[in-house]
Amino acid sequence: DQQVKQNSPSLSVQEGRISILNCDYTNSMFDYFLWYKKYPAEGPTFLISISSIKDKNEDGRFTVFLNKSAKHLSLHIVPSQPGDSAVYFCAARRYGKLTFGQGTILTVHP
Amino acid sequence: GAVVSQHPSRVICKSGTSVKIECRSLDFQATTMFWYRQFPKQSLMLMATSNEGSKATYEQGVEKDKFLINHASLTLSTLTVTSAHPEDSSFYICSARDGARGGRFPDTQYFGPGTRLTVL
Numbered sequence: 001d002q003q004v005k006q007n008s009p010s011l012s013v014q015e016g017r018i019s020i021l022n023c024d025y026t027n028s029m030f031d032y033f034l035w036y037k038k039y040p041a042e043g044p045t046f047l048i049s050i051s052s053i054k055d056k057n058e059d060g061r062f063t064v065f066l067n068k069s070a071k072h073l074s075l076h077i078v079p080s081q082p083g084d085s086a087v088y089f090c091a092a093r094r095y096g097k098l099t100f101g102q103g104t105i106l107t108v109h110p
Numbered sequence: 111g112a113v114v115s116q117h118p119s120r121v122i123c124k125s126g127t128s129v130k131i132e133c134r135s136l137d138f139q140a141t142t143m144f145w146y147r148q149f150p151k152q153s154l155m156l157m158a159t160s161n162e163g164s165k166a167t168y169e170q171g172v173e174k175d176k177f178l179i180n181h182a183s184l185t186l187s188t189l190t191v192t193s194a195h196p197e198d199s200s201f202y203i204c205s206a207r208d209g210a211r212g213g214r215f216p217d218t219q220y221f222g223p224g225t226r227l228t229v230l
Contacts, residue, residue, distance in 0.1 A: 045221070
């Protein structure tokens with residue numbers, strides 16, 4: 001039972017443009033949502049998070065949007081930079097435990 | 111801030127031996143740490159939740175006698191893979207929850223760099 005899904009395995013974007021990464025979930029009991037960035041053979045690095053009571057949270061180039069009625073969240077990166085190229089995981093939290101999506105490989109071309 | 115370390119980063123062992131992996135929160139106290147496992151090209155799967163001073167809570171399907179977890183202090187949790195077999199080869203990652211951190215991103219889990227275990 002995949003409760004958190006990232007349906008796009010990969011995304012390619014030109015430098016300077018917007019990157020939009022999407023995530024869907026099925027469990028309405030999740031209370032917090034997080035985005036992590038990960039390089040191969042490394043641990044995930046925390047990027048940004050949002051509480052289930054909010055619909056938007058912004059931190060520098062990163063903005064996370066939450067649509068609870070659609071059980072959908074997205075991460076916007078503006079402007080995208082080549083250094084943003086990595087695997088991005090969304091995660092949803094319930095009772096303090098995280099459930100991760102499958103990840104989306106983002107490639108930002110110069 | 112919020113740095114989590116893991117040691118070793120890579121270990122190769124013979125089948126039947128035990129391997130211990132350490133997870134440390136370097137600049138904060140973590141009453142709760144988590145252990146994950148990641149198979150190639152797959153997501154992170156939670157194995158167990160480790161609470162300081164108490165027994166770990168294991169996820170369904172994870173053998174607690176095989177994966178021994180000890181959380182002896184607020185900055186250290188260890189995972190011991192006992193009698194390792196080739197199917198235990200994987201990337202093991204820990205995280206620590208900084209419950210004291212407030213601000214815009216409270217109660218976030220911060221991850222260690224991971225340990226690549228190869229069992230021959």
